[in-house]
Amino acid sequence: MTETMQRIALARRPMGAPVDDDFLLENIPMPTPAEGEVLVKVHYMSLDPYMRGRMDDAKSYANPVPLGGTMEGGGVGQIVASNAADYAVGDYVFGMLGWASHACLKAKELQKLNPKLAPITTALGVLGMPGFTGWYGLIELGRPKAGETLVVAAATGPVGSMVGQVAKARGLRTVGIAGGAKKCALAVDKFGFDVCLDHTKYADGKAMRAAIAEHCPKGVDIYFENVAGKIFKGVLPLMNVGGRIPLCGLISWYNAGALGANAGGEKDNLPKLWRTILVNRLSVNGFIISDHWDRYGDFLRDVGPMLAKGQIAYQEDITEGLENAPRAFMGLLTGENFGKQIVKVN
């Protein structure tokens, strides 16, 4: 009997929000590591909003997942077979393991983890790509100064919670936005936001604006953009002169069809956006964290000790079973997760 592994493939490209039939759970033969490769048993895999983009065929900063290909994603696990020097069976590693029970890949594409320093799941969230994204965008592009006001949405997620905590530690007023009373309480109690607004209470950009304005008496200096949509529309008019908008995601528009070829129109006003950037001398910087791995060491040196001392909190939402990854991912895109979304695979 051939040994098999499980994986989830992209069955078809979603129309708007992904549904079950866009994914296919299947068994494939267990691979054998070639020279320089290792076989990793996946313990935990990460679910992140960027994956929605990879499901589309549109030009982006990374290639789309091919139809029938394994869904991409980061994961942590243990080496179960090694054909590479310096990588032993039992070693804990992080890498782009995909939505799968096992992954066979070049050892040099992996990063070893020390489970004694921090739980291995933190490599997927607070100490991994999402935490690094928040830290880099805030520090490098947001240029925070004590006394300023910061707004960030998805405030309990791994990006937003990092942004809020680092900003708070540097003396900023931090205004979070999240969906629902439970998340808002978490944002304030665990992540130290000065206030957290429940966006489900506000129907559109105008209502959002009024609510944010009330809690930002000195305007907004940094809007860390990871959601777009009505929150973006609400914050933009409140930006102070010289404000900064690090832009790393637009999750609320990923599913909405707002980015499709025939989208547009609604009530958007591109000229007004452009004028706002001019009149308020805003700096808008799109960034993709994978361009900046050279700074990852700086991030770990800054945030690692804070985490160890309990000065940086994190929240994980762990779903059990690879087969439940598609539903967890759909939930992530609509904000049903409570903290960093992780799937326990093995």
Added chain:
Amino acid sequence: MTETMQRIALARRPMGAPVDDDFLLENIPMPTPAEGEVLVKVHYMSLDPYMRGRMDDAKSYANPVPLGGTMEGGGVGQIVASNAADYAVGDYVFGMLGWASHACLKAKELQKLNPKLAPITTALGVLGMPGFTGWYGLIELGRPKAGETLVVAAATGPVGSMVGQVAKARGLRTVGIAGGAKKCALAVDKFGFDVCLDHTKYADGKAMRAAIAEHCPKGVDIYFENVAGKIFKGVLPLMNVGGRIPLCGLISWYNAGALGANAGGEKDNLPKLWRTILVNRLSVNGFIISDHWDRYGDFLRDVGPMLAKGQIAYQEDITEGLENAPRAFMGLLTGENFGKQIVKVN
């Protein structure tokens, strides 16, 4: 008989494009300089696109001109009466003299000019605010690198022609955009653009895009934004990863009603703009040159010698008579001027 001076006041706020009746030419008593003040006879006044914004009541980076107030603007002239130490009758000066035959203001608000170093009109254009705007935005926010491609519109204007020449001197491919064959020829022959496209040939952003793409085989690294409209829409999809957009004006939208309270809609797609900034990691920086006068000395040290050696060309379009300023201004907003628009007043 009381001595009088002439001025042009804002008679009413324009609805869209300004018309004659929005301006009022009138005689007022000649002022007498108080302690610390001088009376300046205006020789030349500048007309610039930003003045359209001052005619509206909307919040902007500067206060609007009040109804009945003298239209604002820079000018050069000679002191005819002085009540300030170190400022003598006959001195040439630059300052915010307004649309007027004479101006009475504090001497310390003026900048002395040496007419032997360069014609005094250059203080309004190539060596003044517009030239400085082009230089600062390109150098500081555009961060030009040899081998890159730059696109700038209003290529024969004082901002665009400076941007093109400085970029060319630094080894970039320079693609200008201007209205009409005559301006396009000037852009190439006098300002050294590698190519200049006539935007009147292209109906919309899509057509503009195709034309620009043909002449930017390696994409666009810097789009110096001073016009917006269809040129902006055409260039944006062609921006390379890491591209920069210094944003200092949107002249094509100033008159179009595109910025009014009830504007918007058309076929604009705000989500797509935002996504483009993200995916291509663009840096968009709104700037107002008046924030950066501390760098004016650097500009003069860099560009002054180039001008003296004939390495920087400039083109002026001089209208005779204060009474013709409104019409010249209307023409400026629709691109009828040929080079830097100046009015010879006295």
